[in-house]
Amino acid sequence: MPTPTGSRPSTPGSTAGPALAIDGGIKAKSQPYGTGERFGAAEEAAVLAALRSQHLWYIGGTRVFQAEDAIRSLFAVEHVVCCSSGTAAIHAALAACGVEPGDEVIVNPISDWGSVAGVLALGAIPVFCDIEPATFSLDPEALLRAITAKTRAILVVHLGGYPARIREIAGIARERSLKLIEDCAQTPLAEVDGTMIGMFGDAAAFSTNDSKHISCGEGGFVITRDAETARLVRLFTDKGYDRTAKRGTIAVGFLAFNYRMSELSAAVLGAQLVRLRDIIAARRRYAARLLAGVQDIPGYAPSIIAPGSAGSWWHILGRLTGKAASIGQQRVAAALVAEGIPAYTGLSPSRVLYASPALVDHSLCARNRLLRADFLEGYDYRPGLCPVAESLANTALILPCSEFFTDQDADETAAGVRKVMRHFGEER
Numbered sequence: 001m002p003t004p005t006g007s008r009p010s011t012p013g014s015t016a017g018p019a020l021a022i023d024g025g026i027k028a029k030s031q032p033y034g035t036g037e038r039f040g041a042a043e044e045a046a047v048l049a050a051l052r053s054q055h056l057w058y059i060g061g062t063r064v065f066q067a068e069d070a071i072r073s074l075f076a077v078e079h080v081v082c083c084s085s086g087t088a089a090i091h092a093a094l095a096a097c098g099v100e101p102g103d104e105v106i107v108n109p110i111s112d113w114g115s116v117a118g119v120l121a122l123g124a125i126p127v128f129c130d131i132e133p134a135t136f137s138l139d140p141e142a143l144l145r146a147i148t149a150k151t152r153a154i155l156v157v158h159l160g161g162y163p164a165r166i167r168e169i170a171g172i173a174r175e176r177s178l179k180l181i182e183d184c185a186q187t188p189l190a191e192v193d194g195t196m197i198g199m200f201g202d203a204a205a206f207s208t209n210d211s212k213h214i215s216c217g218e219g220g221f222v223i224t225r226d227a228e229t230a231r232l233v234r235l236f237t238d239k240g241y242d243r244t245a246k247r248g249t250i251a252v253g254f255l256a257f258n259y260r261m262s263e264l265s266a267a268v269l270g271a272q273l274v275r276l277r278d279i280i281a282a283r284r285r286y287a288a289r290l291l292a293g294v295q296d297i298p299g300y301a302p303s304i305i306a307p308g309s310a311g312s313w314w315h316i317l318g319r320l321t322g323k324a325a326s327i328g329q330q331r332v333a334a335a336l337v338a339e340g341i342p343a344y345t346g347l348s349p350s351r352v353l354y355a356s357p358a359l360v361d362h363s364l365c366a367r368n369r370l371l372r373a374d375f376l377e378g379y380d381y382r383p384g385l386c387p388v389a390e391s392l393a394n395t396a397l398i399l400p401c402s403e404f405f406t407d408q409d410a411d412e413t414a415a416g417v418r419k420v421m422r423h424f425g426e427e428r
């Protein structure tokens, strides 16, 4: 094991302090991060029971409906429809809210591609609205500027476990008679002033893919207070078949898909839902301890959740400022990784969603025969569209969060961030 040299490290731009691990110093992280098993006896028993039932689809089954009941009571919401993914949930929610070809849907520029796929699949136009550093989500002022006569809906993403400024956003949607769909895939059970996110809009979509707080491999669900929206989501995710009517009756005349959840997935989801509150409580404890240890570090600005709100801490979001930002997020992240802290920088598949080739050169239109070739004509997805989002994408520094991480993990991570930022963040 290397010994602390106490010498001035070789990293350019660095200042005195213990040598960075990347320069041969001792790692800040002395022990591996806490781990644990996400799936245990409850999931095993549920899967086995589903198999033994000899019935693995929701039609005539019980497990999807039981998972929906569990979500209904966990979220205190009237209507829940489970489906095959978060992308499917967003697609179905948009369709149920009446988004049609040629409508504009205002979306976050930093998110998973699943936030935008459903907009495009409906032949609607994603209009990217700038975000704010505090929440990494829509800036209400920019939102007002993004609304046009063609705007039909706002699709707001609560990113990384942090609630967006949803009260203001919901107020704008109401005033302008726009539909509001909340993408809560990364932020289940977060709250704003005692109200759960997902309850502010016309519908909300969640993902239960394997990267999320709870997983059933692949899955998602839509929640809504409106019975008609729920009915349309159910039809949209089940090829338009109305299972409550005569067998096989096609109830509506719109194109709908098979986005059903299977009984096997629902069996796992049911067991995972029981754990969700505890998972989030553990993440909240970890985040609080870590954040207490990284206050007032020059060059590092952790995102803050507004007083009265509660996050669900998918990640610990933050950004580099000042000298550290100009040194570059890749170098700072590499130094943290060398300390044993798996920091990363990517928030979207491309740095902002509108930099995706499919949008930049409109090649999607030419290749997807479902869409009119000219449907994005006049929409220029160019660099500079959302300057704050682009700057955040270039300066974000993300730390991992897990229900299995310990107090020691929080303390060593905070110490590691302090150590690295002492080298990169201080203006000397």
Ligand SMILES: Cc1ncc(COP(=O)(O)O)c(C=O)c1O
Binding pocket: 085, 086, 087, 088, 111, 112, 113, 114, 115, 157, 183, 184, 185, 186, 207, 208, 209, 219, 220
């Ligand atoms: C914010 C957000 N929206 C939508 C999705 C899409 O979910 P899925 O991967 O289940 O389709 C994801 C998944 O990564 C996501 O993080």
